[in-house]
Amino acid sequence: GENVEQHPSTLSVQEGDSAVIKCTYSDSASNYFPWYKQELGKRPQLIIDIRSNVGEKKDQRIAVTLNKTAKHFSLHITETQPEDSAVYFCAAKRRGAGNMLTFGGGTRLMVKP
Amino acid sequence: DVKVTQSSRYLVKRTGEKVFLECVQDMDHENMFWYRQDPGLGLRLIYFSYDVKMKEKGDIPEGYSVSREKKERFSLILESASTNQTSMYLCASSPYGGGVEQFFGPGTRLTVL
Numbered sequence: 001g002e003n004v005e006q007h008p009s010t011l012s013v014q015e016g017d018s019a020v021i022k023c024t025y026s027d028s029a030s031n032y033f034p035w036y037k038q039e040l041g042k043r044p045q046l047i048i049d050i051r052s053n054v055g056e057k058k059d060q061r062i063a064v065t066l067n068k069t070a071k072h073f074s075l076h077i078t079e080t081q082p083e084d085s086a087v088y089f090c091a092a093k094r095r096g097a098g099n100m101l102t103f104g105g106g107t108r109l110m111v112k113p
Numbered sequence: 114d115v116k117v118t119q120s121s122r123y124l125v126k127r128t129g130e131k132v133f134l135e136c137v138q139d140m141d142h143e144n145m146f147w148y149r150q151d152p153g154l155g156l157r158l159i160y161f162s163y164d165v166k167m168k169e170k171g172d173i174p175e176g177y178s179v180s181r182e183k184k185e186r187f188s189l190i191l192e193s194a195s196t197n198q199t200s201m202y203l204c205a206s207s208p209y210g211g212g213v214e215q216f217f218g219p220g221t222r223l224t225v226l
Contacts, residue, residue, distance in 0.1 A: 001172070009153065032212035043117075043203070043217040044156070051212060089155055098163055099144050099207045099215065100171070103155040 002027040002094050006104025013080050014112050021107045023090035024072040032093035033066060033073050034101070039086045047088075048075070080111045116140070117218040119204055125224045132191040134221050136204030142216075143209040145187035147171075147179060150201040150220070159202075162187055163209075194225045 003026040013019050025033075034049035050057045050064045050073065057064050061080075066073040077084055087108050091101040120135035136145065144163050148156040158171030160179040168179050176198060180188045187206075191198055204218040 004155075006155070034214070043219050045217070046214045049212075049214070091156075093212055098161065098169075099211050099213055100146075100158060100161055100169075101215065102172075103148075103157070105153050105155040 002030060002092055002102040004090060004092050004102045004104040006090050006107055008107060009105060010108045010110070012110045012112065015080060015082060017080055019077045019080050019084070019109055019111075021075045021088055021090070021109070022072060023074070023092075023104050024070075025092040025102075026071065027092070027095055028068075028071065029095040030092040033064070034091050035064060035075050036089045036091065036103075037086045038089065038106075044089060077109075080109075082111050082113050085109060085111045117204060117206055117216050119202075119218040119221050121221050122219060123222050123224075125226065126191075126194050127226055128195060130191075130194050130225075132194050132223065132225075134189040134191075134202055134204075134223070136187045136189070136206075136218055137185055138187075138206040138216070139185065140206065140208075140216070141184065142206035143184070144207045144215075145181065146205040146207075146215065147177075147187065147189045148203045148205065149173065150203055156203060159189065194223075196225050199223060199225045 031052040036044040038044040063076045090104040094100045147159040162181045205215040207215045
């Protein structure tokens, strides 16, 4: 089955710096890669996603890149703000019908003012 | 606005008890999921349902069962709770199809003593 590895597990940056979180996946048939943000005590929420026919996608300060050959994808957050502090999860859709995802272990991002 | 609700935010049970966790969504979604969230392990899929009375095992189904008698409701059952089932349980729903957003409930923090 699919395996998703996420690094780093914790990341501390100064406000205004950039943050990068990386994930690798094992199943070359995976074609959908979402990123979820979970603030402390809150539910995970989708912040951006990318499909396998696209190499990069941006939404304001966040961007995701996908390298299908190497089977890895990354989340980039620019000009970080304290409200970006949260746990971020990457995921990959499993092969086959349905919408089952395999999640990475999560990255705790701390943005220091 | 999608709403996914879970019956309890916090639950304390004794070893050996039968435990029911309820999840309700109000967006007529076909897919519903139960995840377990533990630090460093991300979100691990317990069970998935793609229609009423239909279910598929996820990655860690041992010790759990599910019930989906109505489209909007998906229940997770711990037949005989054990201390290693102490965890955060998250329910999610999504429309039919692959590569679509999953909407999460607020979670139930279960403690088994």
